[in-house]
Amino acid sequence: MKIVAFGGGTGLSTLLKGLKDFPDIEVTAIVTVMDDGGSSGIIREELGVLPPGDIRNNIIALAEDESLMAQIMAYRFKDGERFKDQSLGNLIIAALTKINGSFPMAIESISSILAIKGRVLPVTEESVKLIARFEDGQIVVGESNITKKNGKIKEINLSSQAKSFSKAIDEISMSDVIVLGPGSLFTSIVPNLLVDGIPEAVKDKPKILIANLMTQPGETTGMSVEDHVKTVENYLKSKIDRVIINSQKIPQAVLKRYKKENSEPVMCKSEDPKFSRIDMVKIIVDKMDGQEKVRHDPHLLAQAVRQISMVLIGDKSGIHS
Amino acid sequence: MKIVAFGGGTGLSTLLKGLKDFPDIEVTAIVTVMDDGGSSGIIREELGVLPPGDIRNNIIALAEDESLMAQIMAYRFKDGERFKDQSLGNLIIAALTKINGSFPMAIESISSILAIKGRVLPVTEESVKLIARFEDGQIVVGESNITKKNGKIKEINLSSQAKSFSKAIDEISMSDVIVLGPGSLFTSIVPNLLVDGIPEAVKDKPKILIANLMTQPGETTGMSVEDHVKTVENYLKSKIDRVIINSQKIPQAVLKRYKKENSEPVMCKSEDPKFSRIDMVKIIVDKMDGQEKVRHDPHLLAQAVRQISMVLIGDKSGIHS
Numbered sequence: 001m002k003i004v005a006f007g008g009g010t011g012l013s014t015l016l017k018g019l020k021d022f023p024d025i026e027v028t029a030i031v032t033v034m035d036d037g038g039s040s041g042i043i044r045e046e047l048g049v050l051p052p053g054d055i056r057n058n059i060i061a062l063a064e065d066e067s068l069m070a071q072i073m074a075y076r077f078k079d080g081e082r083f084k085d086q087s088l089g090n091l092i093i094a095a096l097t098k099i100n101g102s103f104p105m106a107i108e109s110i111s112s113i114l115a116i117k118g119r120v121l122p123v124t125e126e127s128v129k130l131i132a133r134f135e136d137g138q139i140v141v142g143e144s145n146i147t148k149k150n151g152k153i154k155e156i157n158l159s160s161q162a163k164s165f166s167k168a169i170d171e172i173s174m175s176d177v178i179v180l181g182p183g184s185l186f187t188s189i190v191p192n193l194l195v196d197g198i199p200e201a202v203k204d205k206p207k208i209l210i211a212n213l214m215t216q217p218g219e220t221t222g223m224s225v226e227d228h229v230k231t232v233e234n235y236l237k238s239k240i241d242r243v244i245i246n247s248q249k250i251p252q253a254v255l256k257r258y259k260k261e262n263s264e265p266v267m268c269k270s271e272d273p274k275f276s277r278i279d280m281v282k283i284i285v286d287k288m289d290g291q292e293k294v295r296h297d298p299h300l301l302a303q304a305v306r307q308i309s310m311v312l313i314g315d316k317s318g319i320h321s
Numbered sequence: 322m323k324i325v326a327f328g329g330g331t332g333l334s335t336l337l338k339g340l341k342d343f344p345d346i347e348v349t350a351i352v353t354v355m356d357d358g359g360s361s362g363i364i365r366e367e368l369g370v371l372p373p374g375d376i377r378n379n380i381i382a383l384a385e386d387e388s389l390m391a392q393i394m395a396y397r398f399k400d401g402e403r404f405k406d407q408s409l410g411n412l413i414i415a416a417l418t419k420i421n422g423s424f425p426m427a428i429e430s431i432s433s434i435l436a437i438k439g440r441v442l443p444v445t446e447e448s449v450k451l452i453a454r455f456e457d458g459q460i461v462v463g464e465s466n467i468t469k470k471n472g473k474i475k476e477i478n479l480s481s482q483a484k485s486f487s488k489a490i491d492e493i494s495m496s497d498v499i500v501l502g503p504g505s506l507f508t509s510i511v512p513n514l515l516v517d518g519i520p521e522a523v524k525d526k527p528k529i530l531i532a533n534l535m536t537q538p539g540e541t542t543g544m545s546v547e548d549h550v551k552t553v554e555n556y557l558k559s560k561i562d563r564v565i566i567n568s569q570k571i572p573q574a575v576l577k578r579y580k581k582e583n584s585e586p587v588m589c590k591s592e593d594p595k596f597s598r599i600d601m602v603k604i605i606v607d608k609m610d611g612q613e614k615v616r617h618d619p620h621l622l623a624q625a626v627r628q629i630s631m632v633l634i635g636d637k638s639g640i641h642s
Contacts, residue, residue, distance in 0.1 A: 046401030068417075068430055075416040080367030082403050088416045095396040095409045096389075109389055 001309060002026045004175040004202075006123075008188025009035075009054030011181055013061035014295065015210065018302025020062050020117040025306060027118040028171040029058045032191045033103075034130045034158070037144030039076070039087040043094050050103045050127060052093035054188075055120055059107070060089070062116035069114050104165060121168045123192045129159040130191060143187050150218035156186045157194060164197040172201040177309040180240075181210040182296060185220050185228055193235040202236070206312035208305060209240045213250075213281060213294050217262040225268035225275065240274070242308050246296070247277035254283060254292050278304045322630060323347045325496040325523075327444075329509025330356075330375030332502055334382035335616065336531065339623025341383050341438040346627060348439040349492040350379045353512040354424075355451045355479070358465030360397070360408040364415050371424045371448060373414035375509075376441055380428070381410070383437035390435050425486060442489045444513045450480040451512060464508050471539030477507045478515060485518040493522040498630040501561070502531040503617060506541050506549055514556040523557070527633035529626060530561045534571075534602060534615050538583040546589035546596065561595070563629050567617070568598035575604060575613050599625045 040051035073089035096106035361372035394410035417427035
């Protein structure tokens, strides 16, 4: 079974970590390259290459967990005026882009050095930024400014038209199922759908949306699962076939802390059978701030995606219809 | 045949490039870690790890020439305020030092990733600097300041006593032959001999010195091969058994350019049979400044080292005596 999964750096990498353990699944991740903050933003600006951060996270997710090269790719410098917070993996991808003369070839090179299970592709080779129009009418340019503004996004766009990467289109056409998310709605999922040719390429494929666990302050505050679906379908210009929603209870103490940060579980009231409710949460302790956080369990999430994909492929081929 | 070769980053790596092609030679490079300039100096200061530059050059020399990982290790950034002139290989060794908690383990890790033919070891694990006393009486601290001063060095020392790295001593004790150079006399060869225990460890081993091709302005101006030998033996506290000298003529045009920079061929007048004269020069065009430069031919140099080593081992074992 061939799955193409769309997203950004964090949520998508959780899904990939789970999917790589299923030998009957071949996965290709198609990833946004619109980031302009942090180490990626500095590399984008100073070295003139596409922001490698989201790509890097997904490559590491598909690598052997304990390999030294994966540790090198995941390393972030902690000292030094010049290097603090810089990602070594980002610098390696940037250097390979200069050596190979192409960003996709750099990704292919590092993927082969890491012997990853699957493929990671940029959605476009073009350097574009995100532009958001907020409910208050303000127009904000750049992913990092958009998330900083902490407002209600009305519409998201690219700074200029961007052609989709041809190999991404090839992978979509050979796929059995398209998975969207998990990931930030307006800065990880939707940006992929703004690239020329992507909505058309996925139109006739079975499509699964993985609903986020919690709302993101300043991006999806107050939005239900149904609101997420509506937004994605709007940019997709076609229908989502199935939505995977977490049904597992989250501990009150954890919810209370999230609420302080203006974040709540993404709720779904609909009884439509296209919403698949599955227990698939784990609570992790964040290494940086020591706080308990809600995450998808990679294995349970991947298992759900696999099962639902099999049903959808069966439906399409008429076996279950 | 087991060879232990001492030096710094540039000259020694030329020898290693040649030696790695002889399957009957097992080579260990023992390398200075006293550099404090360039990318190594910045990493030393900002990240608090030993300067990795000389080690890196020798690791790359022992790697498969065309491998992508070797290209990554050799890459130097050309753009960006923050990254320009930084060596990616140095950053990888620094990161591995933080990941592994030890500089020698970092070197071992990257050596195994690159599957190098041979070993590269730091002469010490301690962070020390060079101190030079010049003929004019001035005391200068730090390798980069010493070469900048452009004076006549009377004596060189370490900023504090440094214990030799135990694995380097093990390798010396198992070796058949010790090779010194090629490399900067006072900043690549001698610093190794200032480390506690090194002169004693190499005392009873057959020792070959590879004479430099040209004098180094501000380090060995006016010095003959015999002067080089005397200096090395002074710090070594034992005798050099053989000296390999280039006998090949260098084109006049190239010599003329070197002379402008106050550099001349290192001359040898002695007829003592311990001086082996061998044709082993190649002229390269420097990628940075486009000028023709004199270099040892790695293969011819390694061949000479191999032949002379066999004679010396034979002498020691009594076969040729």
